[in-house]
Amino acid sequence: MVRALVYLVIILLGLCISPFLVGSKGYLYLAIGDYQVETSIFFAVIALIIFYSLLQLVEFVVVWLLNMVLSSRYLPERWRKKAARKHTLLGALALAEEDWLAAEKAMAKGAEKGEIPALNLLAAARAAHHQDNHQARDEYLAKAQLEPLAAKAVGTTRTRYLLQQGDLIAAREELDKLNPTSKSKLPVLKLAIELYQAQQDWQALKLLLPIVSKKQILADDALQALSLKTNLALLTQAAKANEQELEKCWHWLSRAERKQAEYIALYAIGLSRFERKDEAVKMLLKQVKTSASPSIFKAVAEVLTPADVEAKKQLLALETQFENNVDYQTCLAKLYQQNHDYHQAKIWWQKACYLQDDKNSLHALADAQEHLGELNRALQSRRNAAKLG
Structure with missing residues (x-):
């Protein structure tokens, strides 16, 4: 101017x-x-x-x-960047169409001069994973991890892929690096839930449950089912280990949980294995009289022996109360069958089968009938069981 x-x-x-x-x-x-x-x-x-x-x-x-x-x-550099944008777009479209081979090639090319190479490499790794090309997938992830901001995302992605691949040990190593805590992101916590279940690491899952509940990662029904599964697994393991582990696991449960029938049944079975049978029988009979459940009746049939005559009398006294309860009928049938009283066992198996057709009950009824020489009836019972598939 x-x-x-x-x-x-x-x-x-x-x-x-x-x-x-x-x-x-x-x-x-x-x-x-x-x-x-x-x-x-x-x-x-x-x-x-x-x-x-x-x-x-x-x-x-x-x-x-x-x-x-x-x-x-700088013209070649501009051309490369323009080509990278084109490859990235083609790769994204191929991912949407689940054309994994085309997506991998396009995203890998787009990563060379792309504006955000880590995104291209993660997309290429996903496409390679879907093709079961684990070597290429790991190479893409290793390159993407060089970007500091993408390190945790790469770790989460690698853990997920290893879990889906079935390599639980390697997946656990990656998950431990991420260190799932209350400060972790939801994808990491969800991976931890899935991986702990796959490895049957119930103690780790038990420690994670309060965080899952606080962050509302799962719906209430799913959380309750997971808690039940975890606690039952821990009680089962403890009952097979020793009395100290059983008591430790039992007191690890909350006060409300120690009132649930499923946990009481397993705890009683564990007590009976460690010379505390009287305590177990007393606990089970008390539960039968207050709020009986299938798990309690199943535990009663497992804990009681032919020598527990008094306990069996207490059960028989409740016949009127549980005349329409198939679990009660099945429990008494098993007790009589343990005592080789096949006549009484047949009667109770018939009551159970009358209330509910069950394949296992029909086979048990057939066994009792065979011991009593009722071969034709036993054959008919097995035919009825076969019809149930």
């Missing part, structure tokens, strides 16, 4: 003084070495203007050429 203003001033001055220059041409003499120049002042001024204009033109041309040369050095 300043340069244009200077030009305008020069032109205006030239217009103002040109009449005087034309009227009085003047005289100019220049001597440079052996060269001598004689000319009028008017011609000299015109020559200077033309020379300056040519000088400006040469400057413009030189600057333009320099800019062209410098910018041409």
Whole structure:
């Protein structure tokens, strides 16, 4: 803008003084070495203007050429970035169509000069995983992990892929690096839930359950089912270990949980194995009288022996109360069958089968009938069981 203003001033001055220059041409003499120049002042001024204009033109041309040369050095880089965007778009479309091979190739190419290479590499790893190309998948993930901000995302992704692959040991190593805690993100906690169950690491899952409940990762029904599964597994393991582990596991349960029939049944079975049978029988009979459940009746049939005559009498006294309870009928049938009293066992198996057709009950009834010599009836019972599939 300043340069244009200077030009305008020069032109205006030239217009103002040109009449005087034309009227009085003047005289100019220049001597440079052996060269001598004689000319009028008017011609000299015109020559200077033309020379300056040519000088400006040469400057413009030189600057333009320099800019062209410098910018041409970056043209291939621009072309590569443009190609990378194109490959990324094609890869995303291929992922949407689940064309895993095309997606892997496009995303891998797009990662070379892409704006966010880690995203391309993660997408390529996903496509490779779906093709069971584990080596390529791991290579993509290793490259993506070089980006510091993507390290945790890569760790989570690698854990998920290893879990889906069935490599539980390697998946656990990756999960331990992520260190699932209350501060972890939901995907990490969900992976921990799935992996702990796959490895049957019930103690780790038990420690994780309060966090799962606090963050509401699972629905209430799913959380209750997972808690039940975890606690039952822990009680079962403890009952097979020793009495100290059983007591430790039992008191690990909350007060409300220690009132649930499923846990009481397993705890009683464990007590009976460690010479605390009387305590177990007392606990089970108390539970039968208050709020009996299938798990309690099943535990009663497992804990009681033919020598527990008094306990069996207490059960028989409840016949009127549980005349329509198939679990009660099945429990007594098992107790009589343990005592080789096949006549009574047949009666109770018949009651159980009358209340509910069950394949196992029908086979047990057939066994009792065979011991009593009722072969035709036993054959019919097995046919009925076969019909149930």
